[in-house]
Amino acid sequence: MAxxxxxxxxxxxxxxxxxIAHQIxxxxxxxxxxxxxxxxxxxxSTGGSSAITRQRYSKLESIRVARDGNLIWRNWAEYTGLSEPVGTFHDIGVLWMMHDSIQGVEADKDRLVAEGIDAVMVDAADLKNLYPGVSACMVPFDLTGEIEHxxxxxxxxxxxxxxxxxxxxxALLDVATAARAGGVDVRMRAEVVDVSVVGGRVTGVTLADGSSIDAPMIVNAAGPWCNxxxxxxxxxxxxxxxxxxxQVLYRALPAEVPRPVPVTCDAPGGVYFRPEAGDGQIILGSLLEEDELELADPDRYNQTADRAFIDTKIHALHHRLPDLPYVGVPGGMASLYTVNRQDVLPIVGPTTIDGxxxxxxxxxxxxxxxxxxASMMAQWITDERADLDTDVPMEFFSIDRDPIDIAEHTVLA
Ligand SMILES: Cc1cc2nc3c(=O)[nH]c(=O)nc-3n(C[C@H](O)[C@H](O)[C@H](O)COP(=O)(O)OP(=O)(O)OC[C@H]3O[C@@H](n4cnc5c(N)ncnc54)[C@H](O)[C@@H]3O)c2cc1C
Known part of the structure; x- marks a missing residue:
């Protein structure tokens, strides 16, 4: 075999x-x-991603990672070196409707501004001027419709x-194109079935077709299949x-809903939503841990959204966008991400197995x-720096850290 x-x-x-391949x-x-x-x-996971690029997090390092990433999204063509990238950035703003006091929102805003992020605090009147289609209501909303609202x-x-x-x-197509242009060999239908380790050090991988590749460095970027x-x-x-x-649900966003509609994190409804590219559709997901379903096997799950999920969450959307007409059947789908149950943050970098x-x-x-x-990993692997590199240390996410004390054990983290 080869x-x-x-x-x-x-x-x-x-x-x-x-x-990571592109950054190397x-x-x-x-x-x-x-x-x-x-x-x-x-x-x-990437194919199902809502790809929201918000920067508000509870940990400073996470804010900085998101901020440094945002700079890259803003300079995508230059960063990828592609004259006509496929991916586009939609900097339509992210609206946070959380249950915080004025002082709490102000402190949040100050924390972001201190990190160079363009954040502002607005009141309900400002909100309606900026986003006339978005309700400023902050009364908790019962999605079953049983409690009068x-x-x-x-x-x-x-x-x-x-x-x-x-x-x-x-974005994925663009980094693949840029990586290939930089000499990376991207192989599809190439399933790894074994990783060889000799004397505590990796030596290579074996593929499902029986071929193998010798290498002193193996990176596990297998998403939900990482275990x-x-x-x-x-x-x-x-x-x-x-x-x-x-799960996420989709609903048409007809012309009667006043524009612009920002990316919205809606704590009273327990949902986030954003317009799809092209502005004709809304995509909505949950902010709640109870809507995350743990799986034993990432290859076996229902990929369509549950009717119950659609039929309840849809009311949160209509509450937040009151001009959205109740017409048409909303659709939905389910995909996977990988939750770190201890602190919701990734583990990144070397392990106890050399390489x-x-x-x-x-x-x-x-x-x-x-x-x-990817910038952190490439700096570590090559010992070289490049434009738009982050200064956030990779050790913050290291495998031998203690779990980080975060404000929310949810997707908001
Ligand atoms: C519904 C949804 C909404 C999301 N919204 C956001 C958001 O708004 N903002 C945000 O930042 N993130 C969001 N995420 C999370 C984000 O999409 C994921 O964290 C990210 O895509 C993970 O990328 P990945 O490359 O690690 O995993 P993946 O995209 O899953 O890539 C892993 C790849 O490894 C391959 N693989 C697995 N096993 C093998 C093997 N044995 N051999 C070879 N290949 C293998 C798989 O086929 C897969 O393509 C969302 C995710 C979902 C599902």
């Missing part, structure tokens, strides 16, 4: 693995092979003005990284963090 060699083998061609190619001539089991790109405007809201969302598959790859290498880790089914690195457990943050995490 035997190949590489300096770095990356297992998984999602946004994380492909971005930006700064070195290392021979990098990306192995992706799928027929096409984006068959894992009377709207009352909130006092203070936070807006991140310099970000919004990207398109996930466009299988770590098990192949015999890695023992205390981290509980759980493939998790997550075996992990980049796993991103929960609902991995799209926006991908370019910066």
């Amino acid at each position: 035997r190949d060699t590489a300096d770095v083998v990356i297992i998984g061609g999602g946004i994380i693995g492909m971005s 190619a930006r700064r070195s001539n290392l021979k990098v092979i990306v192995l992706e089991k799928g027929v096409g790109l984006g068959e894992g 009377e709207c009352a405007d909130g006092d203070a809201f936070l807006i991140e003005r310099d970000t919004g969302f990207f398109d996930a598959t466009g 299988r790859i770590s098990a192949m290498a015999g890695l023992e880790t205390p981290w509980e990284l759980v493939p998790t089914r997550i 075996f690195a992990v980049v796993n457990g991103f929960s609902g943050h991995g799209f926006k963090e991908s370019q910066v995490i």
Whole structure:
């Protein structure tokens, strides 16, 4: 059977693995092979991602990772070196409607501004001027319809003005194109079935077709399948990284809803939503841990959204966008992300096995963090820096850290 060699083998061609490959190619001539089991790109979490690029987090390091990533999304063509990238950035703003006091919102805003983020606090009147289609109600909303609801405007809201969302598959195609242009060998239908370790050090991988690749560095970027790859290498880790089914619903966004509609995090409704590219549709997901379904097997789950999910969450959307007509049947789908049950943050970098690195457990943050995490990994692998590199230390996410004390064990983290 064929035997190949590489300096770095990356297992998984999602946004994380492909971005690491691209970031290595930006700064070195290392021979990098990306192995992706799928027929096409984006068959894992990345293909289902809402790709929101908000920067508000509870931990300063997470804010900085999102901020440094935002700079890359803003300079995408220059960063990828592509004259006509497929992916587009929609910096339509992110509106936070949380249950915070005015002082709480102000403190949040100050924290972001101090990090160079263009954040402002607005009151209900400002909100209605900026986003006339969006209700300013902050009264908790019962999605079953059993409790009578009377709207009352909130006092203070936070807006991140310099970000919004990207398109996930466009970004993935672009980094794949840029990586290939930089010499990376991207192989599809290339499923890794074994990772060889000799004397505590990785030596290579075996593929499902029986071929193998010798390499001194193997990166596990297998998304929801990451535990299988770590098990192949015999890695023992205390981290509980759980493939998790997550649903989104779609609804047409007709002309009678006043524009613009920002990316919205709606705490009273327990949902987030954003317009799809083209502005004719809304995509909505949940902010609640109770809507995350842990799976034993990432290959076996229902990929259509549950009727009950659609039929309840839809009311949160109509509450927030009162001009949205109750016509047509909303659709939905389910896909996967990988939740780190201990602290909802990823584990990134070297492990106890020499040459075996992990980049796993991103929960609902991995799209926006991908370019910066890739920058950290490439700095570590090549010992070289490049334009737009982050200064956030990779050790913040290291596998031997203690769980980080975060404000919310949800997708908001
Ligand atoms: C519904 C939804 C909404 C989201 N919204 C956001 C958001 O708004 N903002 C945000 O930042 N993040 C969001 N995320 C999270 C983000 O999309 C993920 O964190 C990110 O895509 C993870 O990328 P990845 O490359 O690690 O994983 P994946 O995209 O899953 O890539 C892993 C790849 O590894 C491949 N693979 C697995 N096993 C093998 C093997 N044995 N051999 C070869 N290849 C293998 C898989 O086929 C897959 O393509 C969302 C995710 C979902 C599901």
